[in-house]
Amino acid sequence: MDNIRHRHITSFQSGYDPVLEPIVFDEKRKTKKPFRISSIKLKNTLAPALATIRNFYNKYYNIIHPLSFTFLSFLTRFYLISLSDVVMWDESHFGKFASHYLNRVFYFDVHPPLGKMMVALAGLLAGYDGSFNFESGTRYPEDLNYTFMRMFMASFGVLMVPLAYFTSIELGFSKHAVILVTLMVLFDTAYLCISRFILLDAMLLFFTFMTIFCMTKFHNQKCDPFSANWWRWLIMTGISIGCVSSVKWIGLFTTALVGLYTIEDLWNKLGDLSIPKIDYLKHWVARIICLIVLPILIYIGCFAIHFAILTHSGPGDSQMSSLFQAGLIGNDFAENPLELAYGSRITLKNTGFGGGLLHSHVEEYPGGSGQQQVTCYHHEDINNDWIVLKPREIEIYDNETDVDVEFVNNGDTIRLLHLGTERNLHSHEVPAPLTRAHWEVSCYGNDTNGDEKDYWVIEAVDDIYKKTNRIRSLSTSIRFRHKVLGCYLRAANIGLPDWGFRQVEVTCDKRNNPKDIFTHWNIERHWNSRLPPGGKANYKSKFLRDFWNLNVAMYNANNALVADPDGFDILTSKPRQWPILEVGLRMCNWASDLIKFYLLGNPAVWWSGTVSLIMFILTLFCYLVRRQRQYNDFSPVQWTYFLYVGRICLIGWLLHYLPFYIMGRVTYLHHYFPALYFSILMAGFLMDHFTASCSLKTKNIIFSIHYALIITIFWYFKDTAYGVYSPNIELRGKKWLNTWDIVD
Known part of the structure; x- marks a missing residue:
């Protein structure tokens, strides 16, 4: 259009934001007039572009979504991770164990060695020389790159988010429920906080999530037994339970869940007369090798590496046999x-x-x-x-x-x-x-x-x-x-x-x-x-005897971790308090002039997870009564799916929660974190179940409200994980329950 010129119209002159507005010459009136965008039918211009974007999203959403959530996970876990330069909470323990590995001196702890060896690896990669004693509350020296060590451990917390995403997909959740579960893991302030320090919990949770993911992947290969994918995910499940059990013994609860699933699976196959006897025997052999022998080898292998590294006499000698101590460098028992x-x-x-x-x-x-x-x-x-x-x-x-x-x-x-x-x-x-x-x-x-x-x-x-x-x-x-x-x-x-x-x-x-x-x-x-x-x-110790002695010593030491009956520990809590988020946990000195971290879950995540567990039990009871009365609410396939997902979530939660009631040892809030994951999965499952018959518009509204609630409450409580700078008196608004000791 040769007769089009441009002029700059300011918002003050036209009422619009500043734009370059084209001017055309009116041949009839011999005057100039603005050329409005609406006159070329904006709708026809933008529609193809929007359609292209929509098509691209629909085609690649299975890549866009996990990448976006993983990016947000990196962002939330690494943001201000070096803000506090003091040894925080149990960093004093696990940092000290890293020092022992780097100095190769023998120590004793109640946990298996894999997680602590990974902490030592983080220190090695950070250039740490093992000279710092990691006393709680002390400042990190300038030559210790604690930021890298924290980021190394936080990486396990980052990967929890995509694992939750893909596990939800393997469990057959809708897109809405997959996003819900992922957001609950991503924006839970307790998961966020525990991942940002030199601790074992992020690693424990990562391997717990990984085990459940591998188990569900293996379950979905059941129609193609002994295929390459079937073997791959069975082996990965075995590796995962070997790793989770080698970080903390709480991982044995995850192993128990896989064991119960496997027993039920083999029992069902026993009743399937179409399976040849030789194939049924192969199923047993495959599971024994991959889910029993392989995890045991991984667990024992971690101790073999542990003993191979710690060759010098150290503070943990007395927990081992005298013969083992005689083989340590610096020990004179051989004399x-x-x-x-x-x-x-x-x-x-x-x-x-x-x-x-x-x-x-x-x-x-x-x-x-x-x-x-x-x-x-x-x-x-x-x-x-x-x-x-x-x-x-x-x-x-x-x-x-x-x-x-x-x-x-x-x-x-x-x-x-x-x-x-x-x-x-x-x-x-x-x-x-x-x-x-x-x-x-x-x-x-x-x-x-x-x-x-x-x-x-x-x-x-x-x-x-x-x-x-x-x-x-x-x-x-x-x-x-x-x-x-x-x-x-x-x-x-x-x-x-x-x-x-x-x-x-x-x-x-x-x-x-x-x-x-x-x-x-x-x-x-x-x-x-x-x-x-x-x-x-004449004084050579045998590995298997040392392995057994150390594990039993760990068991006895675990049982000896009891609360002082004559004292009060502000950090401890009871299992009954966890599902309702009755308590938080101060991770450092609570002086007003210090940066403070408070281990507290996102109430929207914790409470909805607990309510979902209760709702599932009531719902299951109602369905069982109706089935007894000959009401068929489900097809056989739907009923099998409902029981499969519901049992994984409920039994997984029970296995990771109820044992703490019978343990004699002292308990803390973070002991609930593995169980919390199963309540989160249950929340996504039930939201999916109860909205299955809703229209897409209604479903969008219901899930969007839940998304917004999780994100809003996370934003309100985010400083408990990132560091509270305010004087204690200014935290009163965050004390939703009287039992939260966030304010003195």
Whole structure:
């Protein structure tokens, strides 16, 4: 159009925003007039472009959606991740474990090693040298790239979001429900907060999500058994449960869910007469290999790597067997004389799981005999040392003379003299302080004064390497039978009260149970200047025995994590409080002038998940009653699908939640996080179910309201995860429940 010119029309002149508006020449009136866009039919111009965009979206939404959610997940998890430069909450534990790995010193913890080795890997990649002690509340040094370590751990939290998205698809959810579940995981402030620190929880949740995803993928291959995809997802399921169990033992609940699913699947196949017997046997073999053998190998392999890295003596030595400790660099147990002789100075370790060293001190029992206490103690102390002597009636062996050394043999009667107080290990017919069915063990008399109740018969149980009548250091397991009472020296990890310094009770058990490992002891340290050192060749530990001992020690230590009955811990909570979000958790010092983090879930996510669980139970009950009355609300395929998804969500939630009611250990809010995921899946499932008959417009409105509620509440509470800068008094608006201690 040659007669078109342009002029700049401002909003002040025309009432529109500033635009370049074309001007045309009116031939009839010989005047100029604006050329309006509407005159060329805007609709006809934009419609093809909009149609192209819509077609592109419809064609690639299965890529656009997960990429968008993953991008938002990266954004939310990494935003301000380095804001607080102090050691936060349990970063003090897991950062310290990373230091031990980098320094290669042996430590002990209640969790399996995979997650902590990944933390150490993050430190290694960050250039950390293992020199920082990670004391809670201290500032990170400038040469420690804590930001990278946090980002490494947060990456597991990032991947939770796409896993939730794809799992919802595999469960057959609609697009609306898939988005709902993904938003609930993406915008839950508790999941967000726990992912942004150097902790194991994001990794645990990632492998939990991964296991459920792989299981659902495998389920959807059931019509094509033994195909490449079928094997791929069965193997991936096994790898996932091996990994989740190797991060924390809570992962065993996820393993149990896969196990129940597998048992039901095999049971259903047993009733399918169209499956040849040889194929049915193959199903069993495939699952045993992939879901039992493979996870066990992964779990054991993590400990093999753990032992291979931690080759130096460290703070966790005492939890392991004496023989294992002898193989650590920096440990001098290999200098022990090999065979026990009279006059030797020794320490005795209880070989029960997590056993300590036989110990005594000058303090006396407040009740009972009132004699000197005998306990078990897990740390190096001069009060752990005893002298092996013959009974008084026999000439006492003089270790300083030139007389030939006389070795202790199986079945000998000996006397154990406590080095520090020069009193004899003793027992008598006085009930033990806590285990009243056993006799009390004390220290009594001295080297020259005492009675026959100071005598013990030494009985060899076995020796790891060589059967011999002599008692060998480290490798021989022995029992001590009281000469008069016939009871056996025992220590079973029962802690004494404060008067016993919380050390382990030692008793004399009237029962003769050779298999009771808490009556088994071995010589840990052995000094005798007249005997040559044994050497490392005689003190080699076996991996499987070490693996088993460490796992049982972890189990006992887990059970020992109980709340102090005389104190109040603001961080602990009860399982009944979790589904209703009755509590949050302060992750740091709550002073007004500090950046504060409060572990609190998104109420819209937690409460809707809990309501969905209740609604499913009621809905299932109603459907079962109606089916009993011959009302058919579902086709057989629909009913099978309803039960399949509902059971995964409900049983998964129950398996990850109910065990905490029977655990004796102390519990915290983050223990609910794996169970929360199943309640989120249930929310998406039920929203889908109840809106299935709605029109698309109605469904859009219902789901959009829920989306908006989740996002709005997340935005309101986001600072609890990103860091609260405000004085405590300004947080009152975020205290929706009186039980939330977000305000002092």
